[in-house]
Amino acid sequence: MSLVIIFNLVWLRSAWAEGFGTKLDSLTELILIFAGIVGAIAAVALAGFTRKNKPAAAYQSKKIPPVKNISKKISPGDPVLDIVSRINTLSGSKKDRKETFERISNFLNKRIEKEVSSVKQDLTEQYGKIIEEKKLAAAEALEKYKKTFAEKQQTEGVIHSLAEGLMVVNNKGEVMLMNPAAEKLLGVSQKEKMGQPLLDGAKDEQLFSFVKGGADQEDKEIELTSKEDTKKILRSSSAVIEDENGNTVGMVSVLSDITKQKELDQLKSDFVAKVSHELRNPIGVIKQSLSVILSKAAGEVSQQQERFLSNAQRSLDRLSLLIDNLLDLSKLEAKKTDLKTEILSIENIITEVCENMNIWAVNKGIKLKKSIQPNLPKIPIDANKIIQVINNIIGNALKFTLKNGTIIVEARLLKETKRVEVSIADNGPGIPNKDLAKIFDKFQQSSGRSAAEIKGTGLGLAIAKEIVTLHKGKIRAENAEGQGAKFIFTLPLT
């Protein structure tokens, strides 16, 4: 204990000297010695108190790490200095005070270490957790990136190897994407055109027609003349690209070279025209020869001969009609038919057709009724062609409607769609649902009817569809409620 006091005294003296730069006088030293003794006594008392309150084993085991001499690291003005000086003022021996000091220091050190280690552990755990999360997120992102990249490569591969040209332009008409097929078809390169307006530097006026009005989703045919002066016909199918707010942000177009197809179409229609002509001539010869024989101008004909010749003449009429229809259809399909449209009353046309067809209806014992909405507006139509449509549909209905049946022709205005709708309904056997979709195909006749009943060419409805389509109208067939078939076509008001 006395050693502690001496130690304290020495330390205090040196601390004083360091702090104030002066030496202590003998009186002050005496006071200090006195204070040291009081401190020592206090320290002994404190030591006794501490021994009572701390487990003796922990103290005796000396497991407490040796205290570091904090005092040496204390700078003047540090609040620790105050604590140290307070300890020094305690009673007890110097040894007790030192021990007290060491125990407080060790206790603090341990607490600090414990706190530090706990904080460190917390931090390590948190850091580890964050690292783990980040690693997971990074792995997921990498996986997503790989997947997206693979998908991108796949999509690019598909776009790249498409035989059809694919082009994307933004709403300013600048090229965003162009695959090799599109480059080849349009005779431009993506490098030149990327981010540039498609028309920049383009001499072809046709290219303009490609972009112009491109938002209409309709198929367009574009004729291009290449550098080698060869003509190319492209079909472009375009669709508008919209963002999530429905604003137009661009347009995607698929281009296909239909030059060969067009040439083949031309060949086909030339062939059909030629064949039809070549077929018609001999038919004319047979027909006129049969007519002369049947007129008995060339001599008497027996009843049996007359019957056979009449059969031959009827078949010939059918063959002749088939050829006429084939020729009509081939012209319509080749878009070679020009409509001679006039603003006409559909009511007058229906009335005219009904009057003509009524002779046939009366012969078959069928009622042909018409119901036309009053004051229907006049519409642009090619009268002969629309007559052909109504004729073909009523003719069809007459063929399949039994005696005492009824055929109703209706016409009304569809205000919302600005169209006139004409419908022809019969109460015949109707059309099996499986045949409804293909009823307008060539040579398609409803399977519900036996071949013997059918005397048509199988082209009447196909022709009707082509004519209605040429008028920018629509045609459909449905089974009327109850019984019978209903054919409906619409024509635009303008």
Added chain:
Amino acid sequence: MVDDQPDFLEPIAFWLKTKGYKVRLAYSGKEALERIEEELPHVVSLDIQMPEMDGIETLQHIREKHPDLPVIMVTGVHDGDVFLKAKDLKISGYFPKQGSLQELEKILEPFLRSYEKNLS
């Protein structure tokens, strides 16, 4: 009657003769022009599609000398453009090859009747 197909002309000519008409046949445009010069008919039926000189060209030659001679165009296939050309060259009628004999007689009759009237 002018047509490159004798098979077509013969039965019709036979039938018209039995009806009392005088019929002369020509099998090409060139031959037709010669026949017309030999004896001017009251009406000509002229096939449009013929090899070498077709019906339109033949009609142009006819019109040079006979601007008012009635000509009926006969065709196997109705071709709008050709028909319009023929119309410009003033034709008096049109008969499809698959038409009936009665139809043909109906077309020819007025010209022949006016001739008969002129005779009386």
